[in-house]
Amino acid sequence: MSNDESDRGDSDRPPSVADVEPFESEALSGNVPDDLNEAVTAEWKASNTAFQRIHTVLENTYEPKTTAEVADAAATTKPTVRKHVEPLVEAGLVEERDDGRATRYAWSETQRRVNRVADLAERQSAADLDAKVRQAKERIAELRQRYDADTPNDLAESLDSDDGEGWDDLATWRTLKADLKRLQAAQSMADYLADADATAGRRDRSNHA
Incomplete structure (x- = not known):
């Protein structure tokens, strides 16, 4: 076999592990500097x-x-x-x-709840909050009607231990109730902030009149 053929054969052959030089870079080798x-x-x-x-x-x-x-x-x-x-x-x-x-x-857990409400009021528009409140109320009304129960506790007392769907709906109802409270609190906070901004704007305009 000629040298040319030998060279072509070597180039077509996939490299072996021995052919591949190990990485020398610390970053690539996965070593983390002690002072990181x-x-x-x-x-x-x-x-x-x-x-x-x-x-x-x-x-x-x-x-x-x-x-x-x-x-x-x-x-x-x-x-x-x-x-x-x-x-x-x-x-x-x-x-x-x-x-x-x-x-x-x-x-504080109370502060965490306040922060969640504030975040909700900031991220959601007034229209979105209204829609979510309406949807939660409608879903709760459906559960009340389906089980002829006024509250989640009433439903819990009426369920049999093997009523899987009923217990799932009970969990959903309780979640909806908690979500509704947060959404309504977010609505109140958004309204308060809007009023505060409007008052500040009027005060600023009067100061520059």
């Missing part, structure tokens, strides 16, 4: 104040954390956490729990 976490933490500290970091940690805390745990997660000190968490507790945004051994902090 330090770099991320340093960037977070540079772009956020201690209060902002503590606020973020607590807002995403569902299991209460001690002062030391919050300080560690927020890349700050325990005295700084105590300084900034106090006004959050006083404002009702953070719940303080003392079990006799340590004081722990977690974001």
Whole structure:
């Protein structure tokens, strides 16, 4: 076989594992630099104040954390956490729990519900909220009529243990009831914000008259 034929044969042959050079780049090989976490933490500290970091940690805390745990997660000190968490507790945004051994902090469940309502009011138009409220009310009315029950509790008392569809509808009814409360709260919040904006606009125009 000529050298040309040998070269063509080699080029047509798929490469073997031995032919392929291993990656030399740390990024491609999957090795994580030891100082990566330090770099991320340093960037977070540079772009956020201690209060902002503590606020973020607590807002995403569902299991209460001690002062030391919050300080560690927020890349700050325990005295700084105590300084900034106090006004959050006083404002009702953070719940303080003392079990006799340590004081722990977690974001208020009430505030979480308020935040969800505020987010709903911001993301949904007034027309969308109206439509969703109407749909929820209509679905609840259908369940009332189907089971001749005024409330989910009435339905629960009337169901047999093996009535799978009935128990599914009961869960749906309870979900609809909770959703309806949130939607109506979002409507009220949206109306309040619209009135506040209108009042601010009138005040601004009068100041410039």
